[in-house]
Amino acid sequence: MELETGAKEVLNHHYPSTLESVDVAEGEILKRAEEAGFDEDNRHRIGMAVRECMVNAVVHGNRYNRNKRVRVSAFIEKIEPAAAADSNVRFTVRITDEGEGFEMQEVPDPLHDSNLLRHSGRGLFLMGAFMDDMKVRKVAPAGTEVTLVKNCGPKES
């Protein structure tokens, strides 16, 4: 499906709130990322970001609730090189849960000295580190939508 922005929707699926869904969604996104032209290193980064995001959605958002789903959609958009350095493809992944949501400013900084030895709390940071852009917003009636963006340069001939 082609959207008004020119972006082509390449995935739109609702997954049950299980850890198996994390693996399945990661695999589906990696296939699309390969089709979009990303090299292995960038596919690894995209896969990790999606995995962290799915884990957050399943575990912290939907809390494994069988009645709640995680929606995963992905878009590929051709862009002019001037719009994003040397990139010519923008790959966008949107992951939405049905949980109670959270405030970004309340998430502790995992790089702060006092948090370095915490067991958890690195997922959001890693998503941001591995992707070119990340946006988090609450959605109605309940849930959190995370948008992850990765730009891909021209393929080498």
Place this chain on the structure above:
Amino acid sequence: MSVKLNTRQVGDVTVIDVSGRITLGEGSSALRDALRELVAKGNKKILLNLGDVSYIDSSGIGELVSGFTTVANQGGTLKLLSLTKRVKDLLQITKLYTVFDVHEDEAHAVRSFA
């Protein structure tokens, strides 16, 4: 492939050879259980060989940190051996690379416990 753990003794150092993926679920819990068991048995010098770890997520990083503090709280030391580039990068961007004592060579790592 899920995680596989093999424990062996080199002098008074316990080496755990880890291979596969350390991710939320089976992978990270297997590592947690193995470290807790070793600590409960009184092992105080533990070397975690991550040379064959293909993938680690934030949950896996959390288990490394928990293992580090669990062993330290019992008066022991946990060190890391043979990080792949991706695991090394992950520890660097999370500022954990300097928290752990990381070695490339097993013999050198074993001697460093003395």
